[in-house]
Amino acid sequence: MTRLAIVISKDRCVGCHTCALSCKMQNNIPEGLMWNRVLTEGCDVTDGAQGTYPNLTRTYLPVACQHCQNAACQRVCPTGATYKDDKGRVEIDYDKCIGCRMCMAACPYNARVFNWSEPERLTQANYGDARVPVRPKGVVEKCTLCKERTDDGEKPMCVICCPGHARFYGDLDDPESDVAKLVRDKHATALLEEMGTQPSVHYFE
Numbered sequence: 001m002t003r004l005a006i007v008i009s010k011d012r013c014v015g016c017h018t019c020a021l022s023c024k025m026q027n028n029i030p031e032g033l034m035w036n037r038v039l040t041e042g043c044d045v046t047d048g049a050q051g052t053y054p055n056l057t058r059t060y061l062p063v064a065c066q067h068c069q070n071a072a073c074q075r076v077c078p079t080g081a082t083y084k085d086d087k088g089r090v091e092i093d094y095d096k097c098i099g100c101r102m103c104m105a106a107c108p109y110n111a112r113v114f115n116w117s118e119p120e121r122l123t124q125a126n127y128g129d130a131r132v133p134v135r136p137k138g139v140v141e142k143c144t145l146c147k148e149r150t151d152d153g154e155k156p157m158c159v160i161c162c163p164g165h166a167r168f169y170g171d172l173d174d175p176e177s178d179v180a181k182l183v184r185d186k187h188a189t190a191l192l193e194e195m196g197t198q199p200s201v202h203y204f205e
Helices: 018-026 072-076 102-106 157-161 178-185
Strands: 004-009 037-040 050-052 055-057 060-063 082-084 090-092 167-171 201-204
Touching: 004 178, 018 037, 018 157, 072 082, 072 102, 157 167, 167 178, 178 201
Parallel strands: 004 201
Antiparallel strands: 004 167, 037 060, 050 055, 082 090
């Protein structure tokens, strides 16, 4: 068995959004959409802060598709467009997606976006990895764990580009992998574990 995963150190995350922007460039994501986001914990604005000046604190929470083992999005998809592959990733077959957005409603992590209109790019052309499928109007899209890269044994672009080395990638089912060791040794936890979705993305302080 293989269960590809990402483990994130919240202490190392500096909120620079490099993961989000490198993801956008790698995956040809249109204007107005992001697969990877960096939230400021406890705030309803980007780069906010908690507390009262001068006693302020700020912590960041990078979020994207959690590639759940018990994925709510997969269970509600009426066409089978959302599926789990043999590497533990949750993926979307864009040819089967009918744009009903049931998966978006079911996802407790708000990890999907929808192409309401024809995708627009500032470059007026596609960019990023040529292996990445171009998504049309009317389909849902999300983090694929850089399927095209990871299928070839490469790391996801967000992991490669993180300047704080806050992101770790590997196989959770391999007890000797970096991610399995971090989950075990750092007592890394997943978001909304009480939902029973069994995410493959974990976080530690």
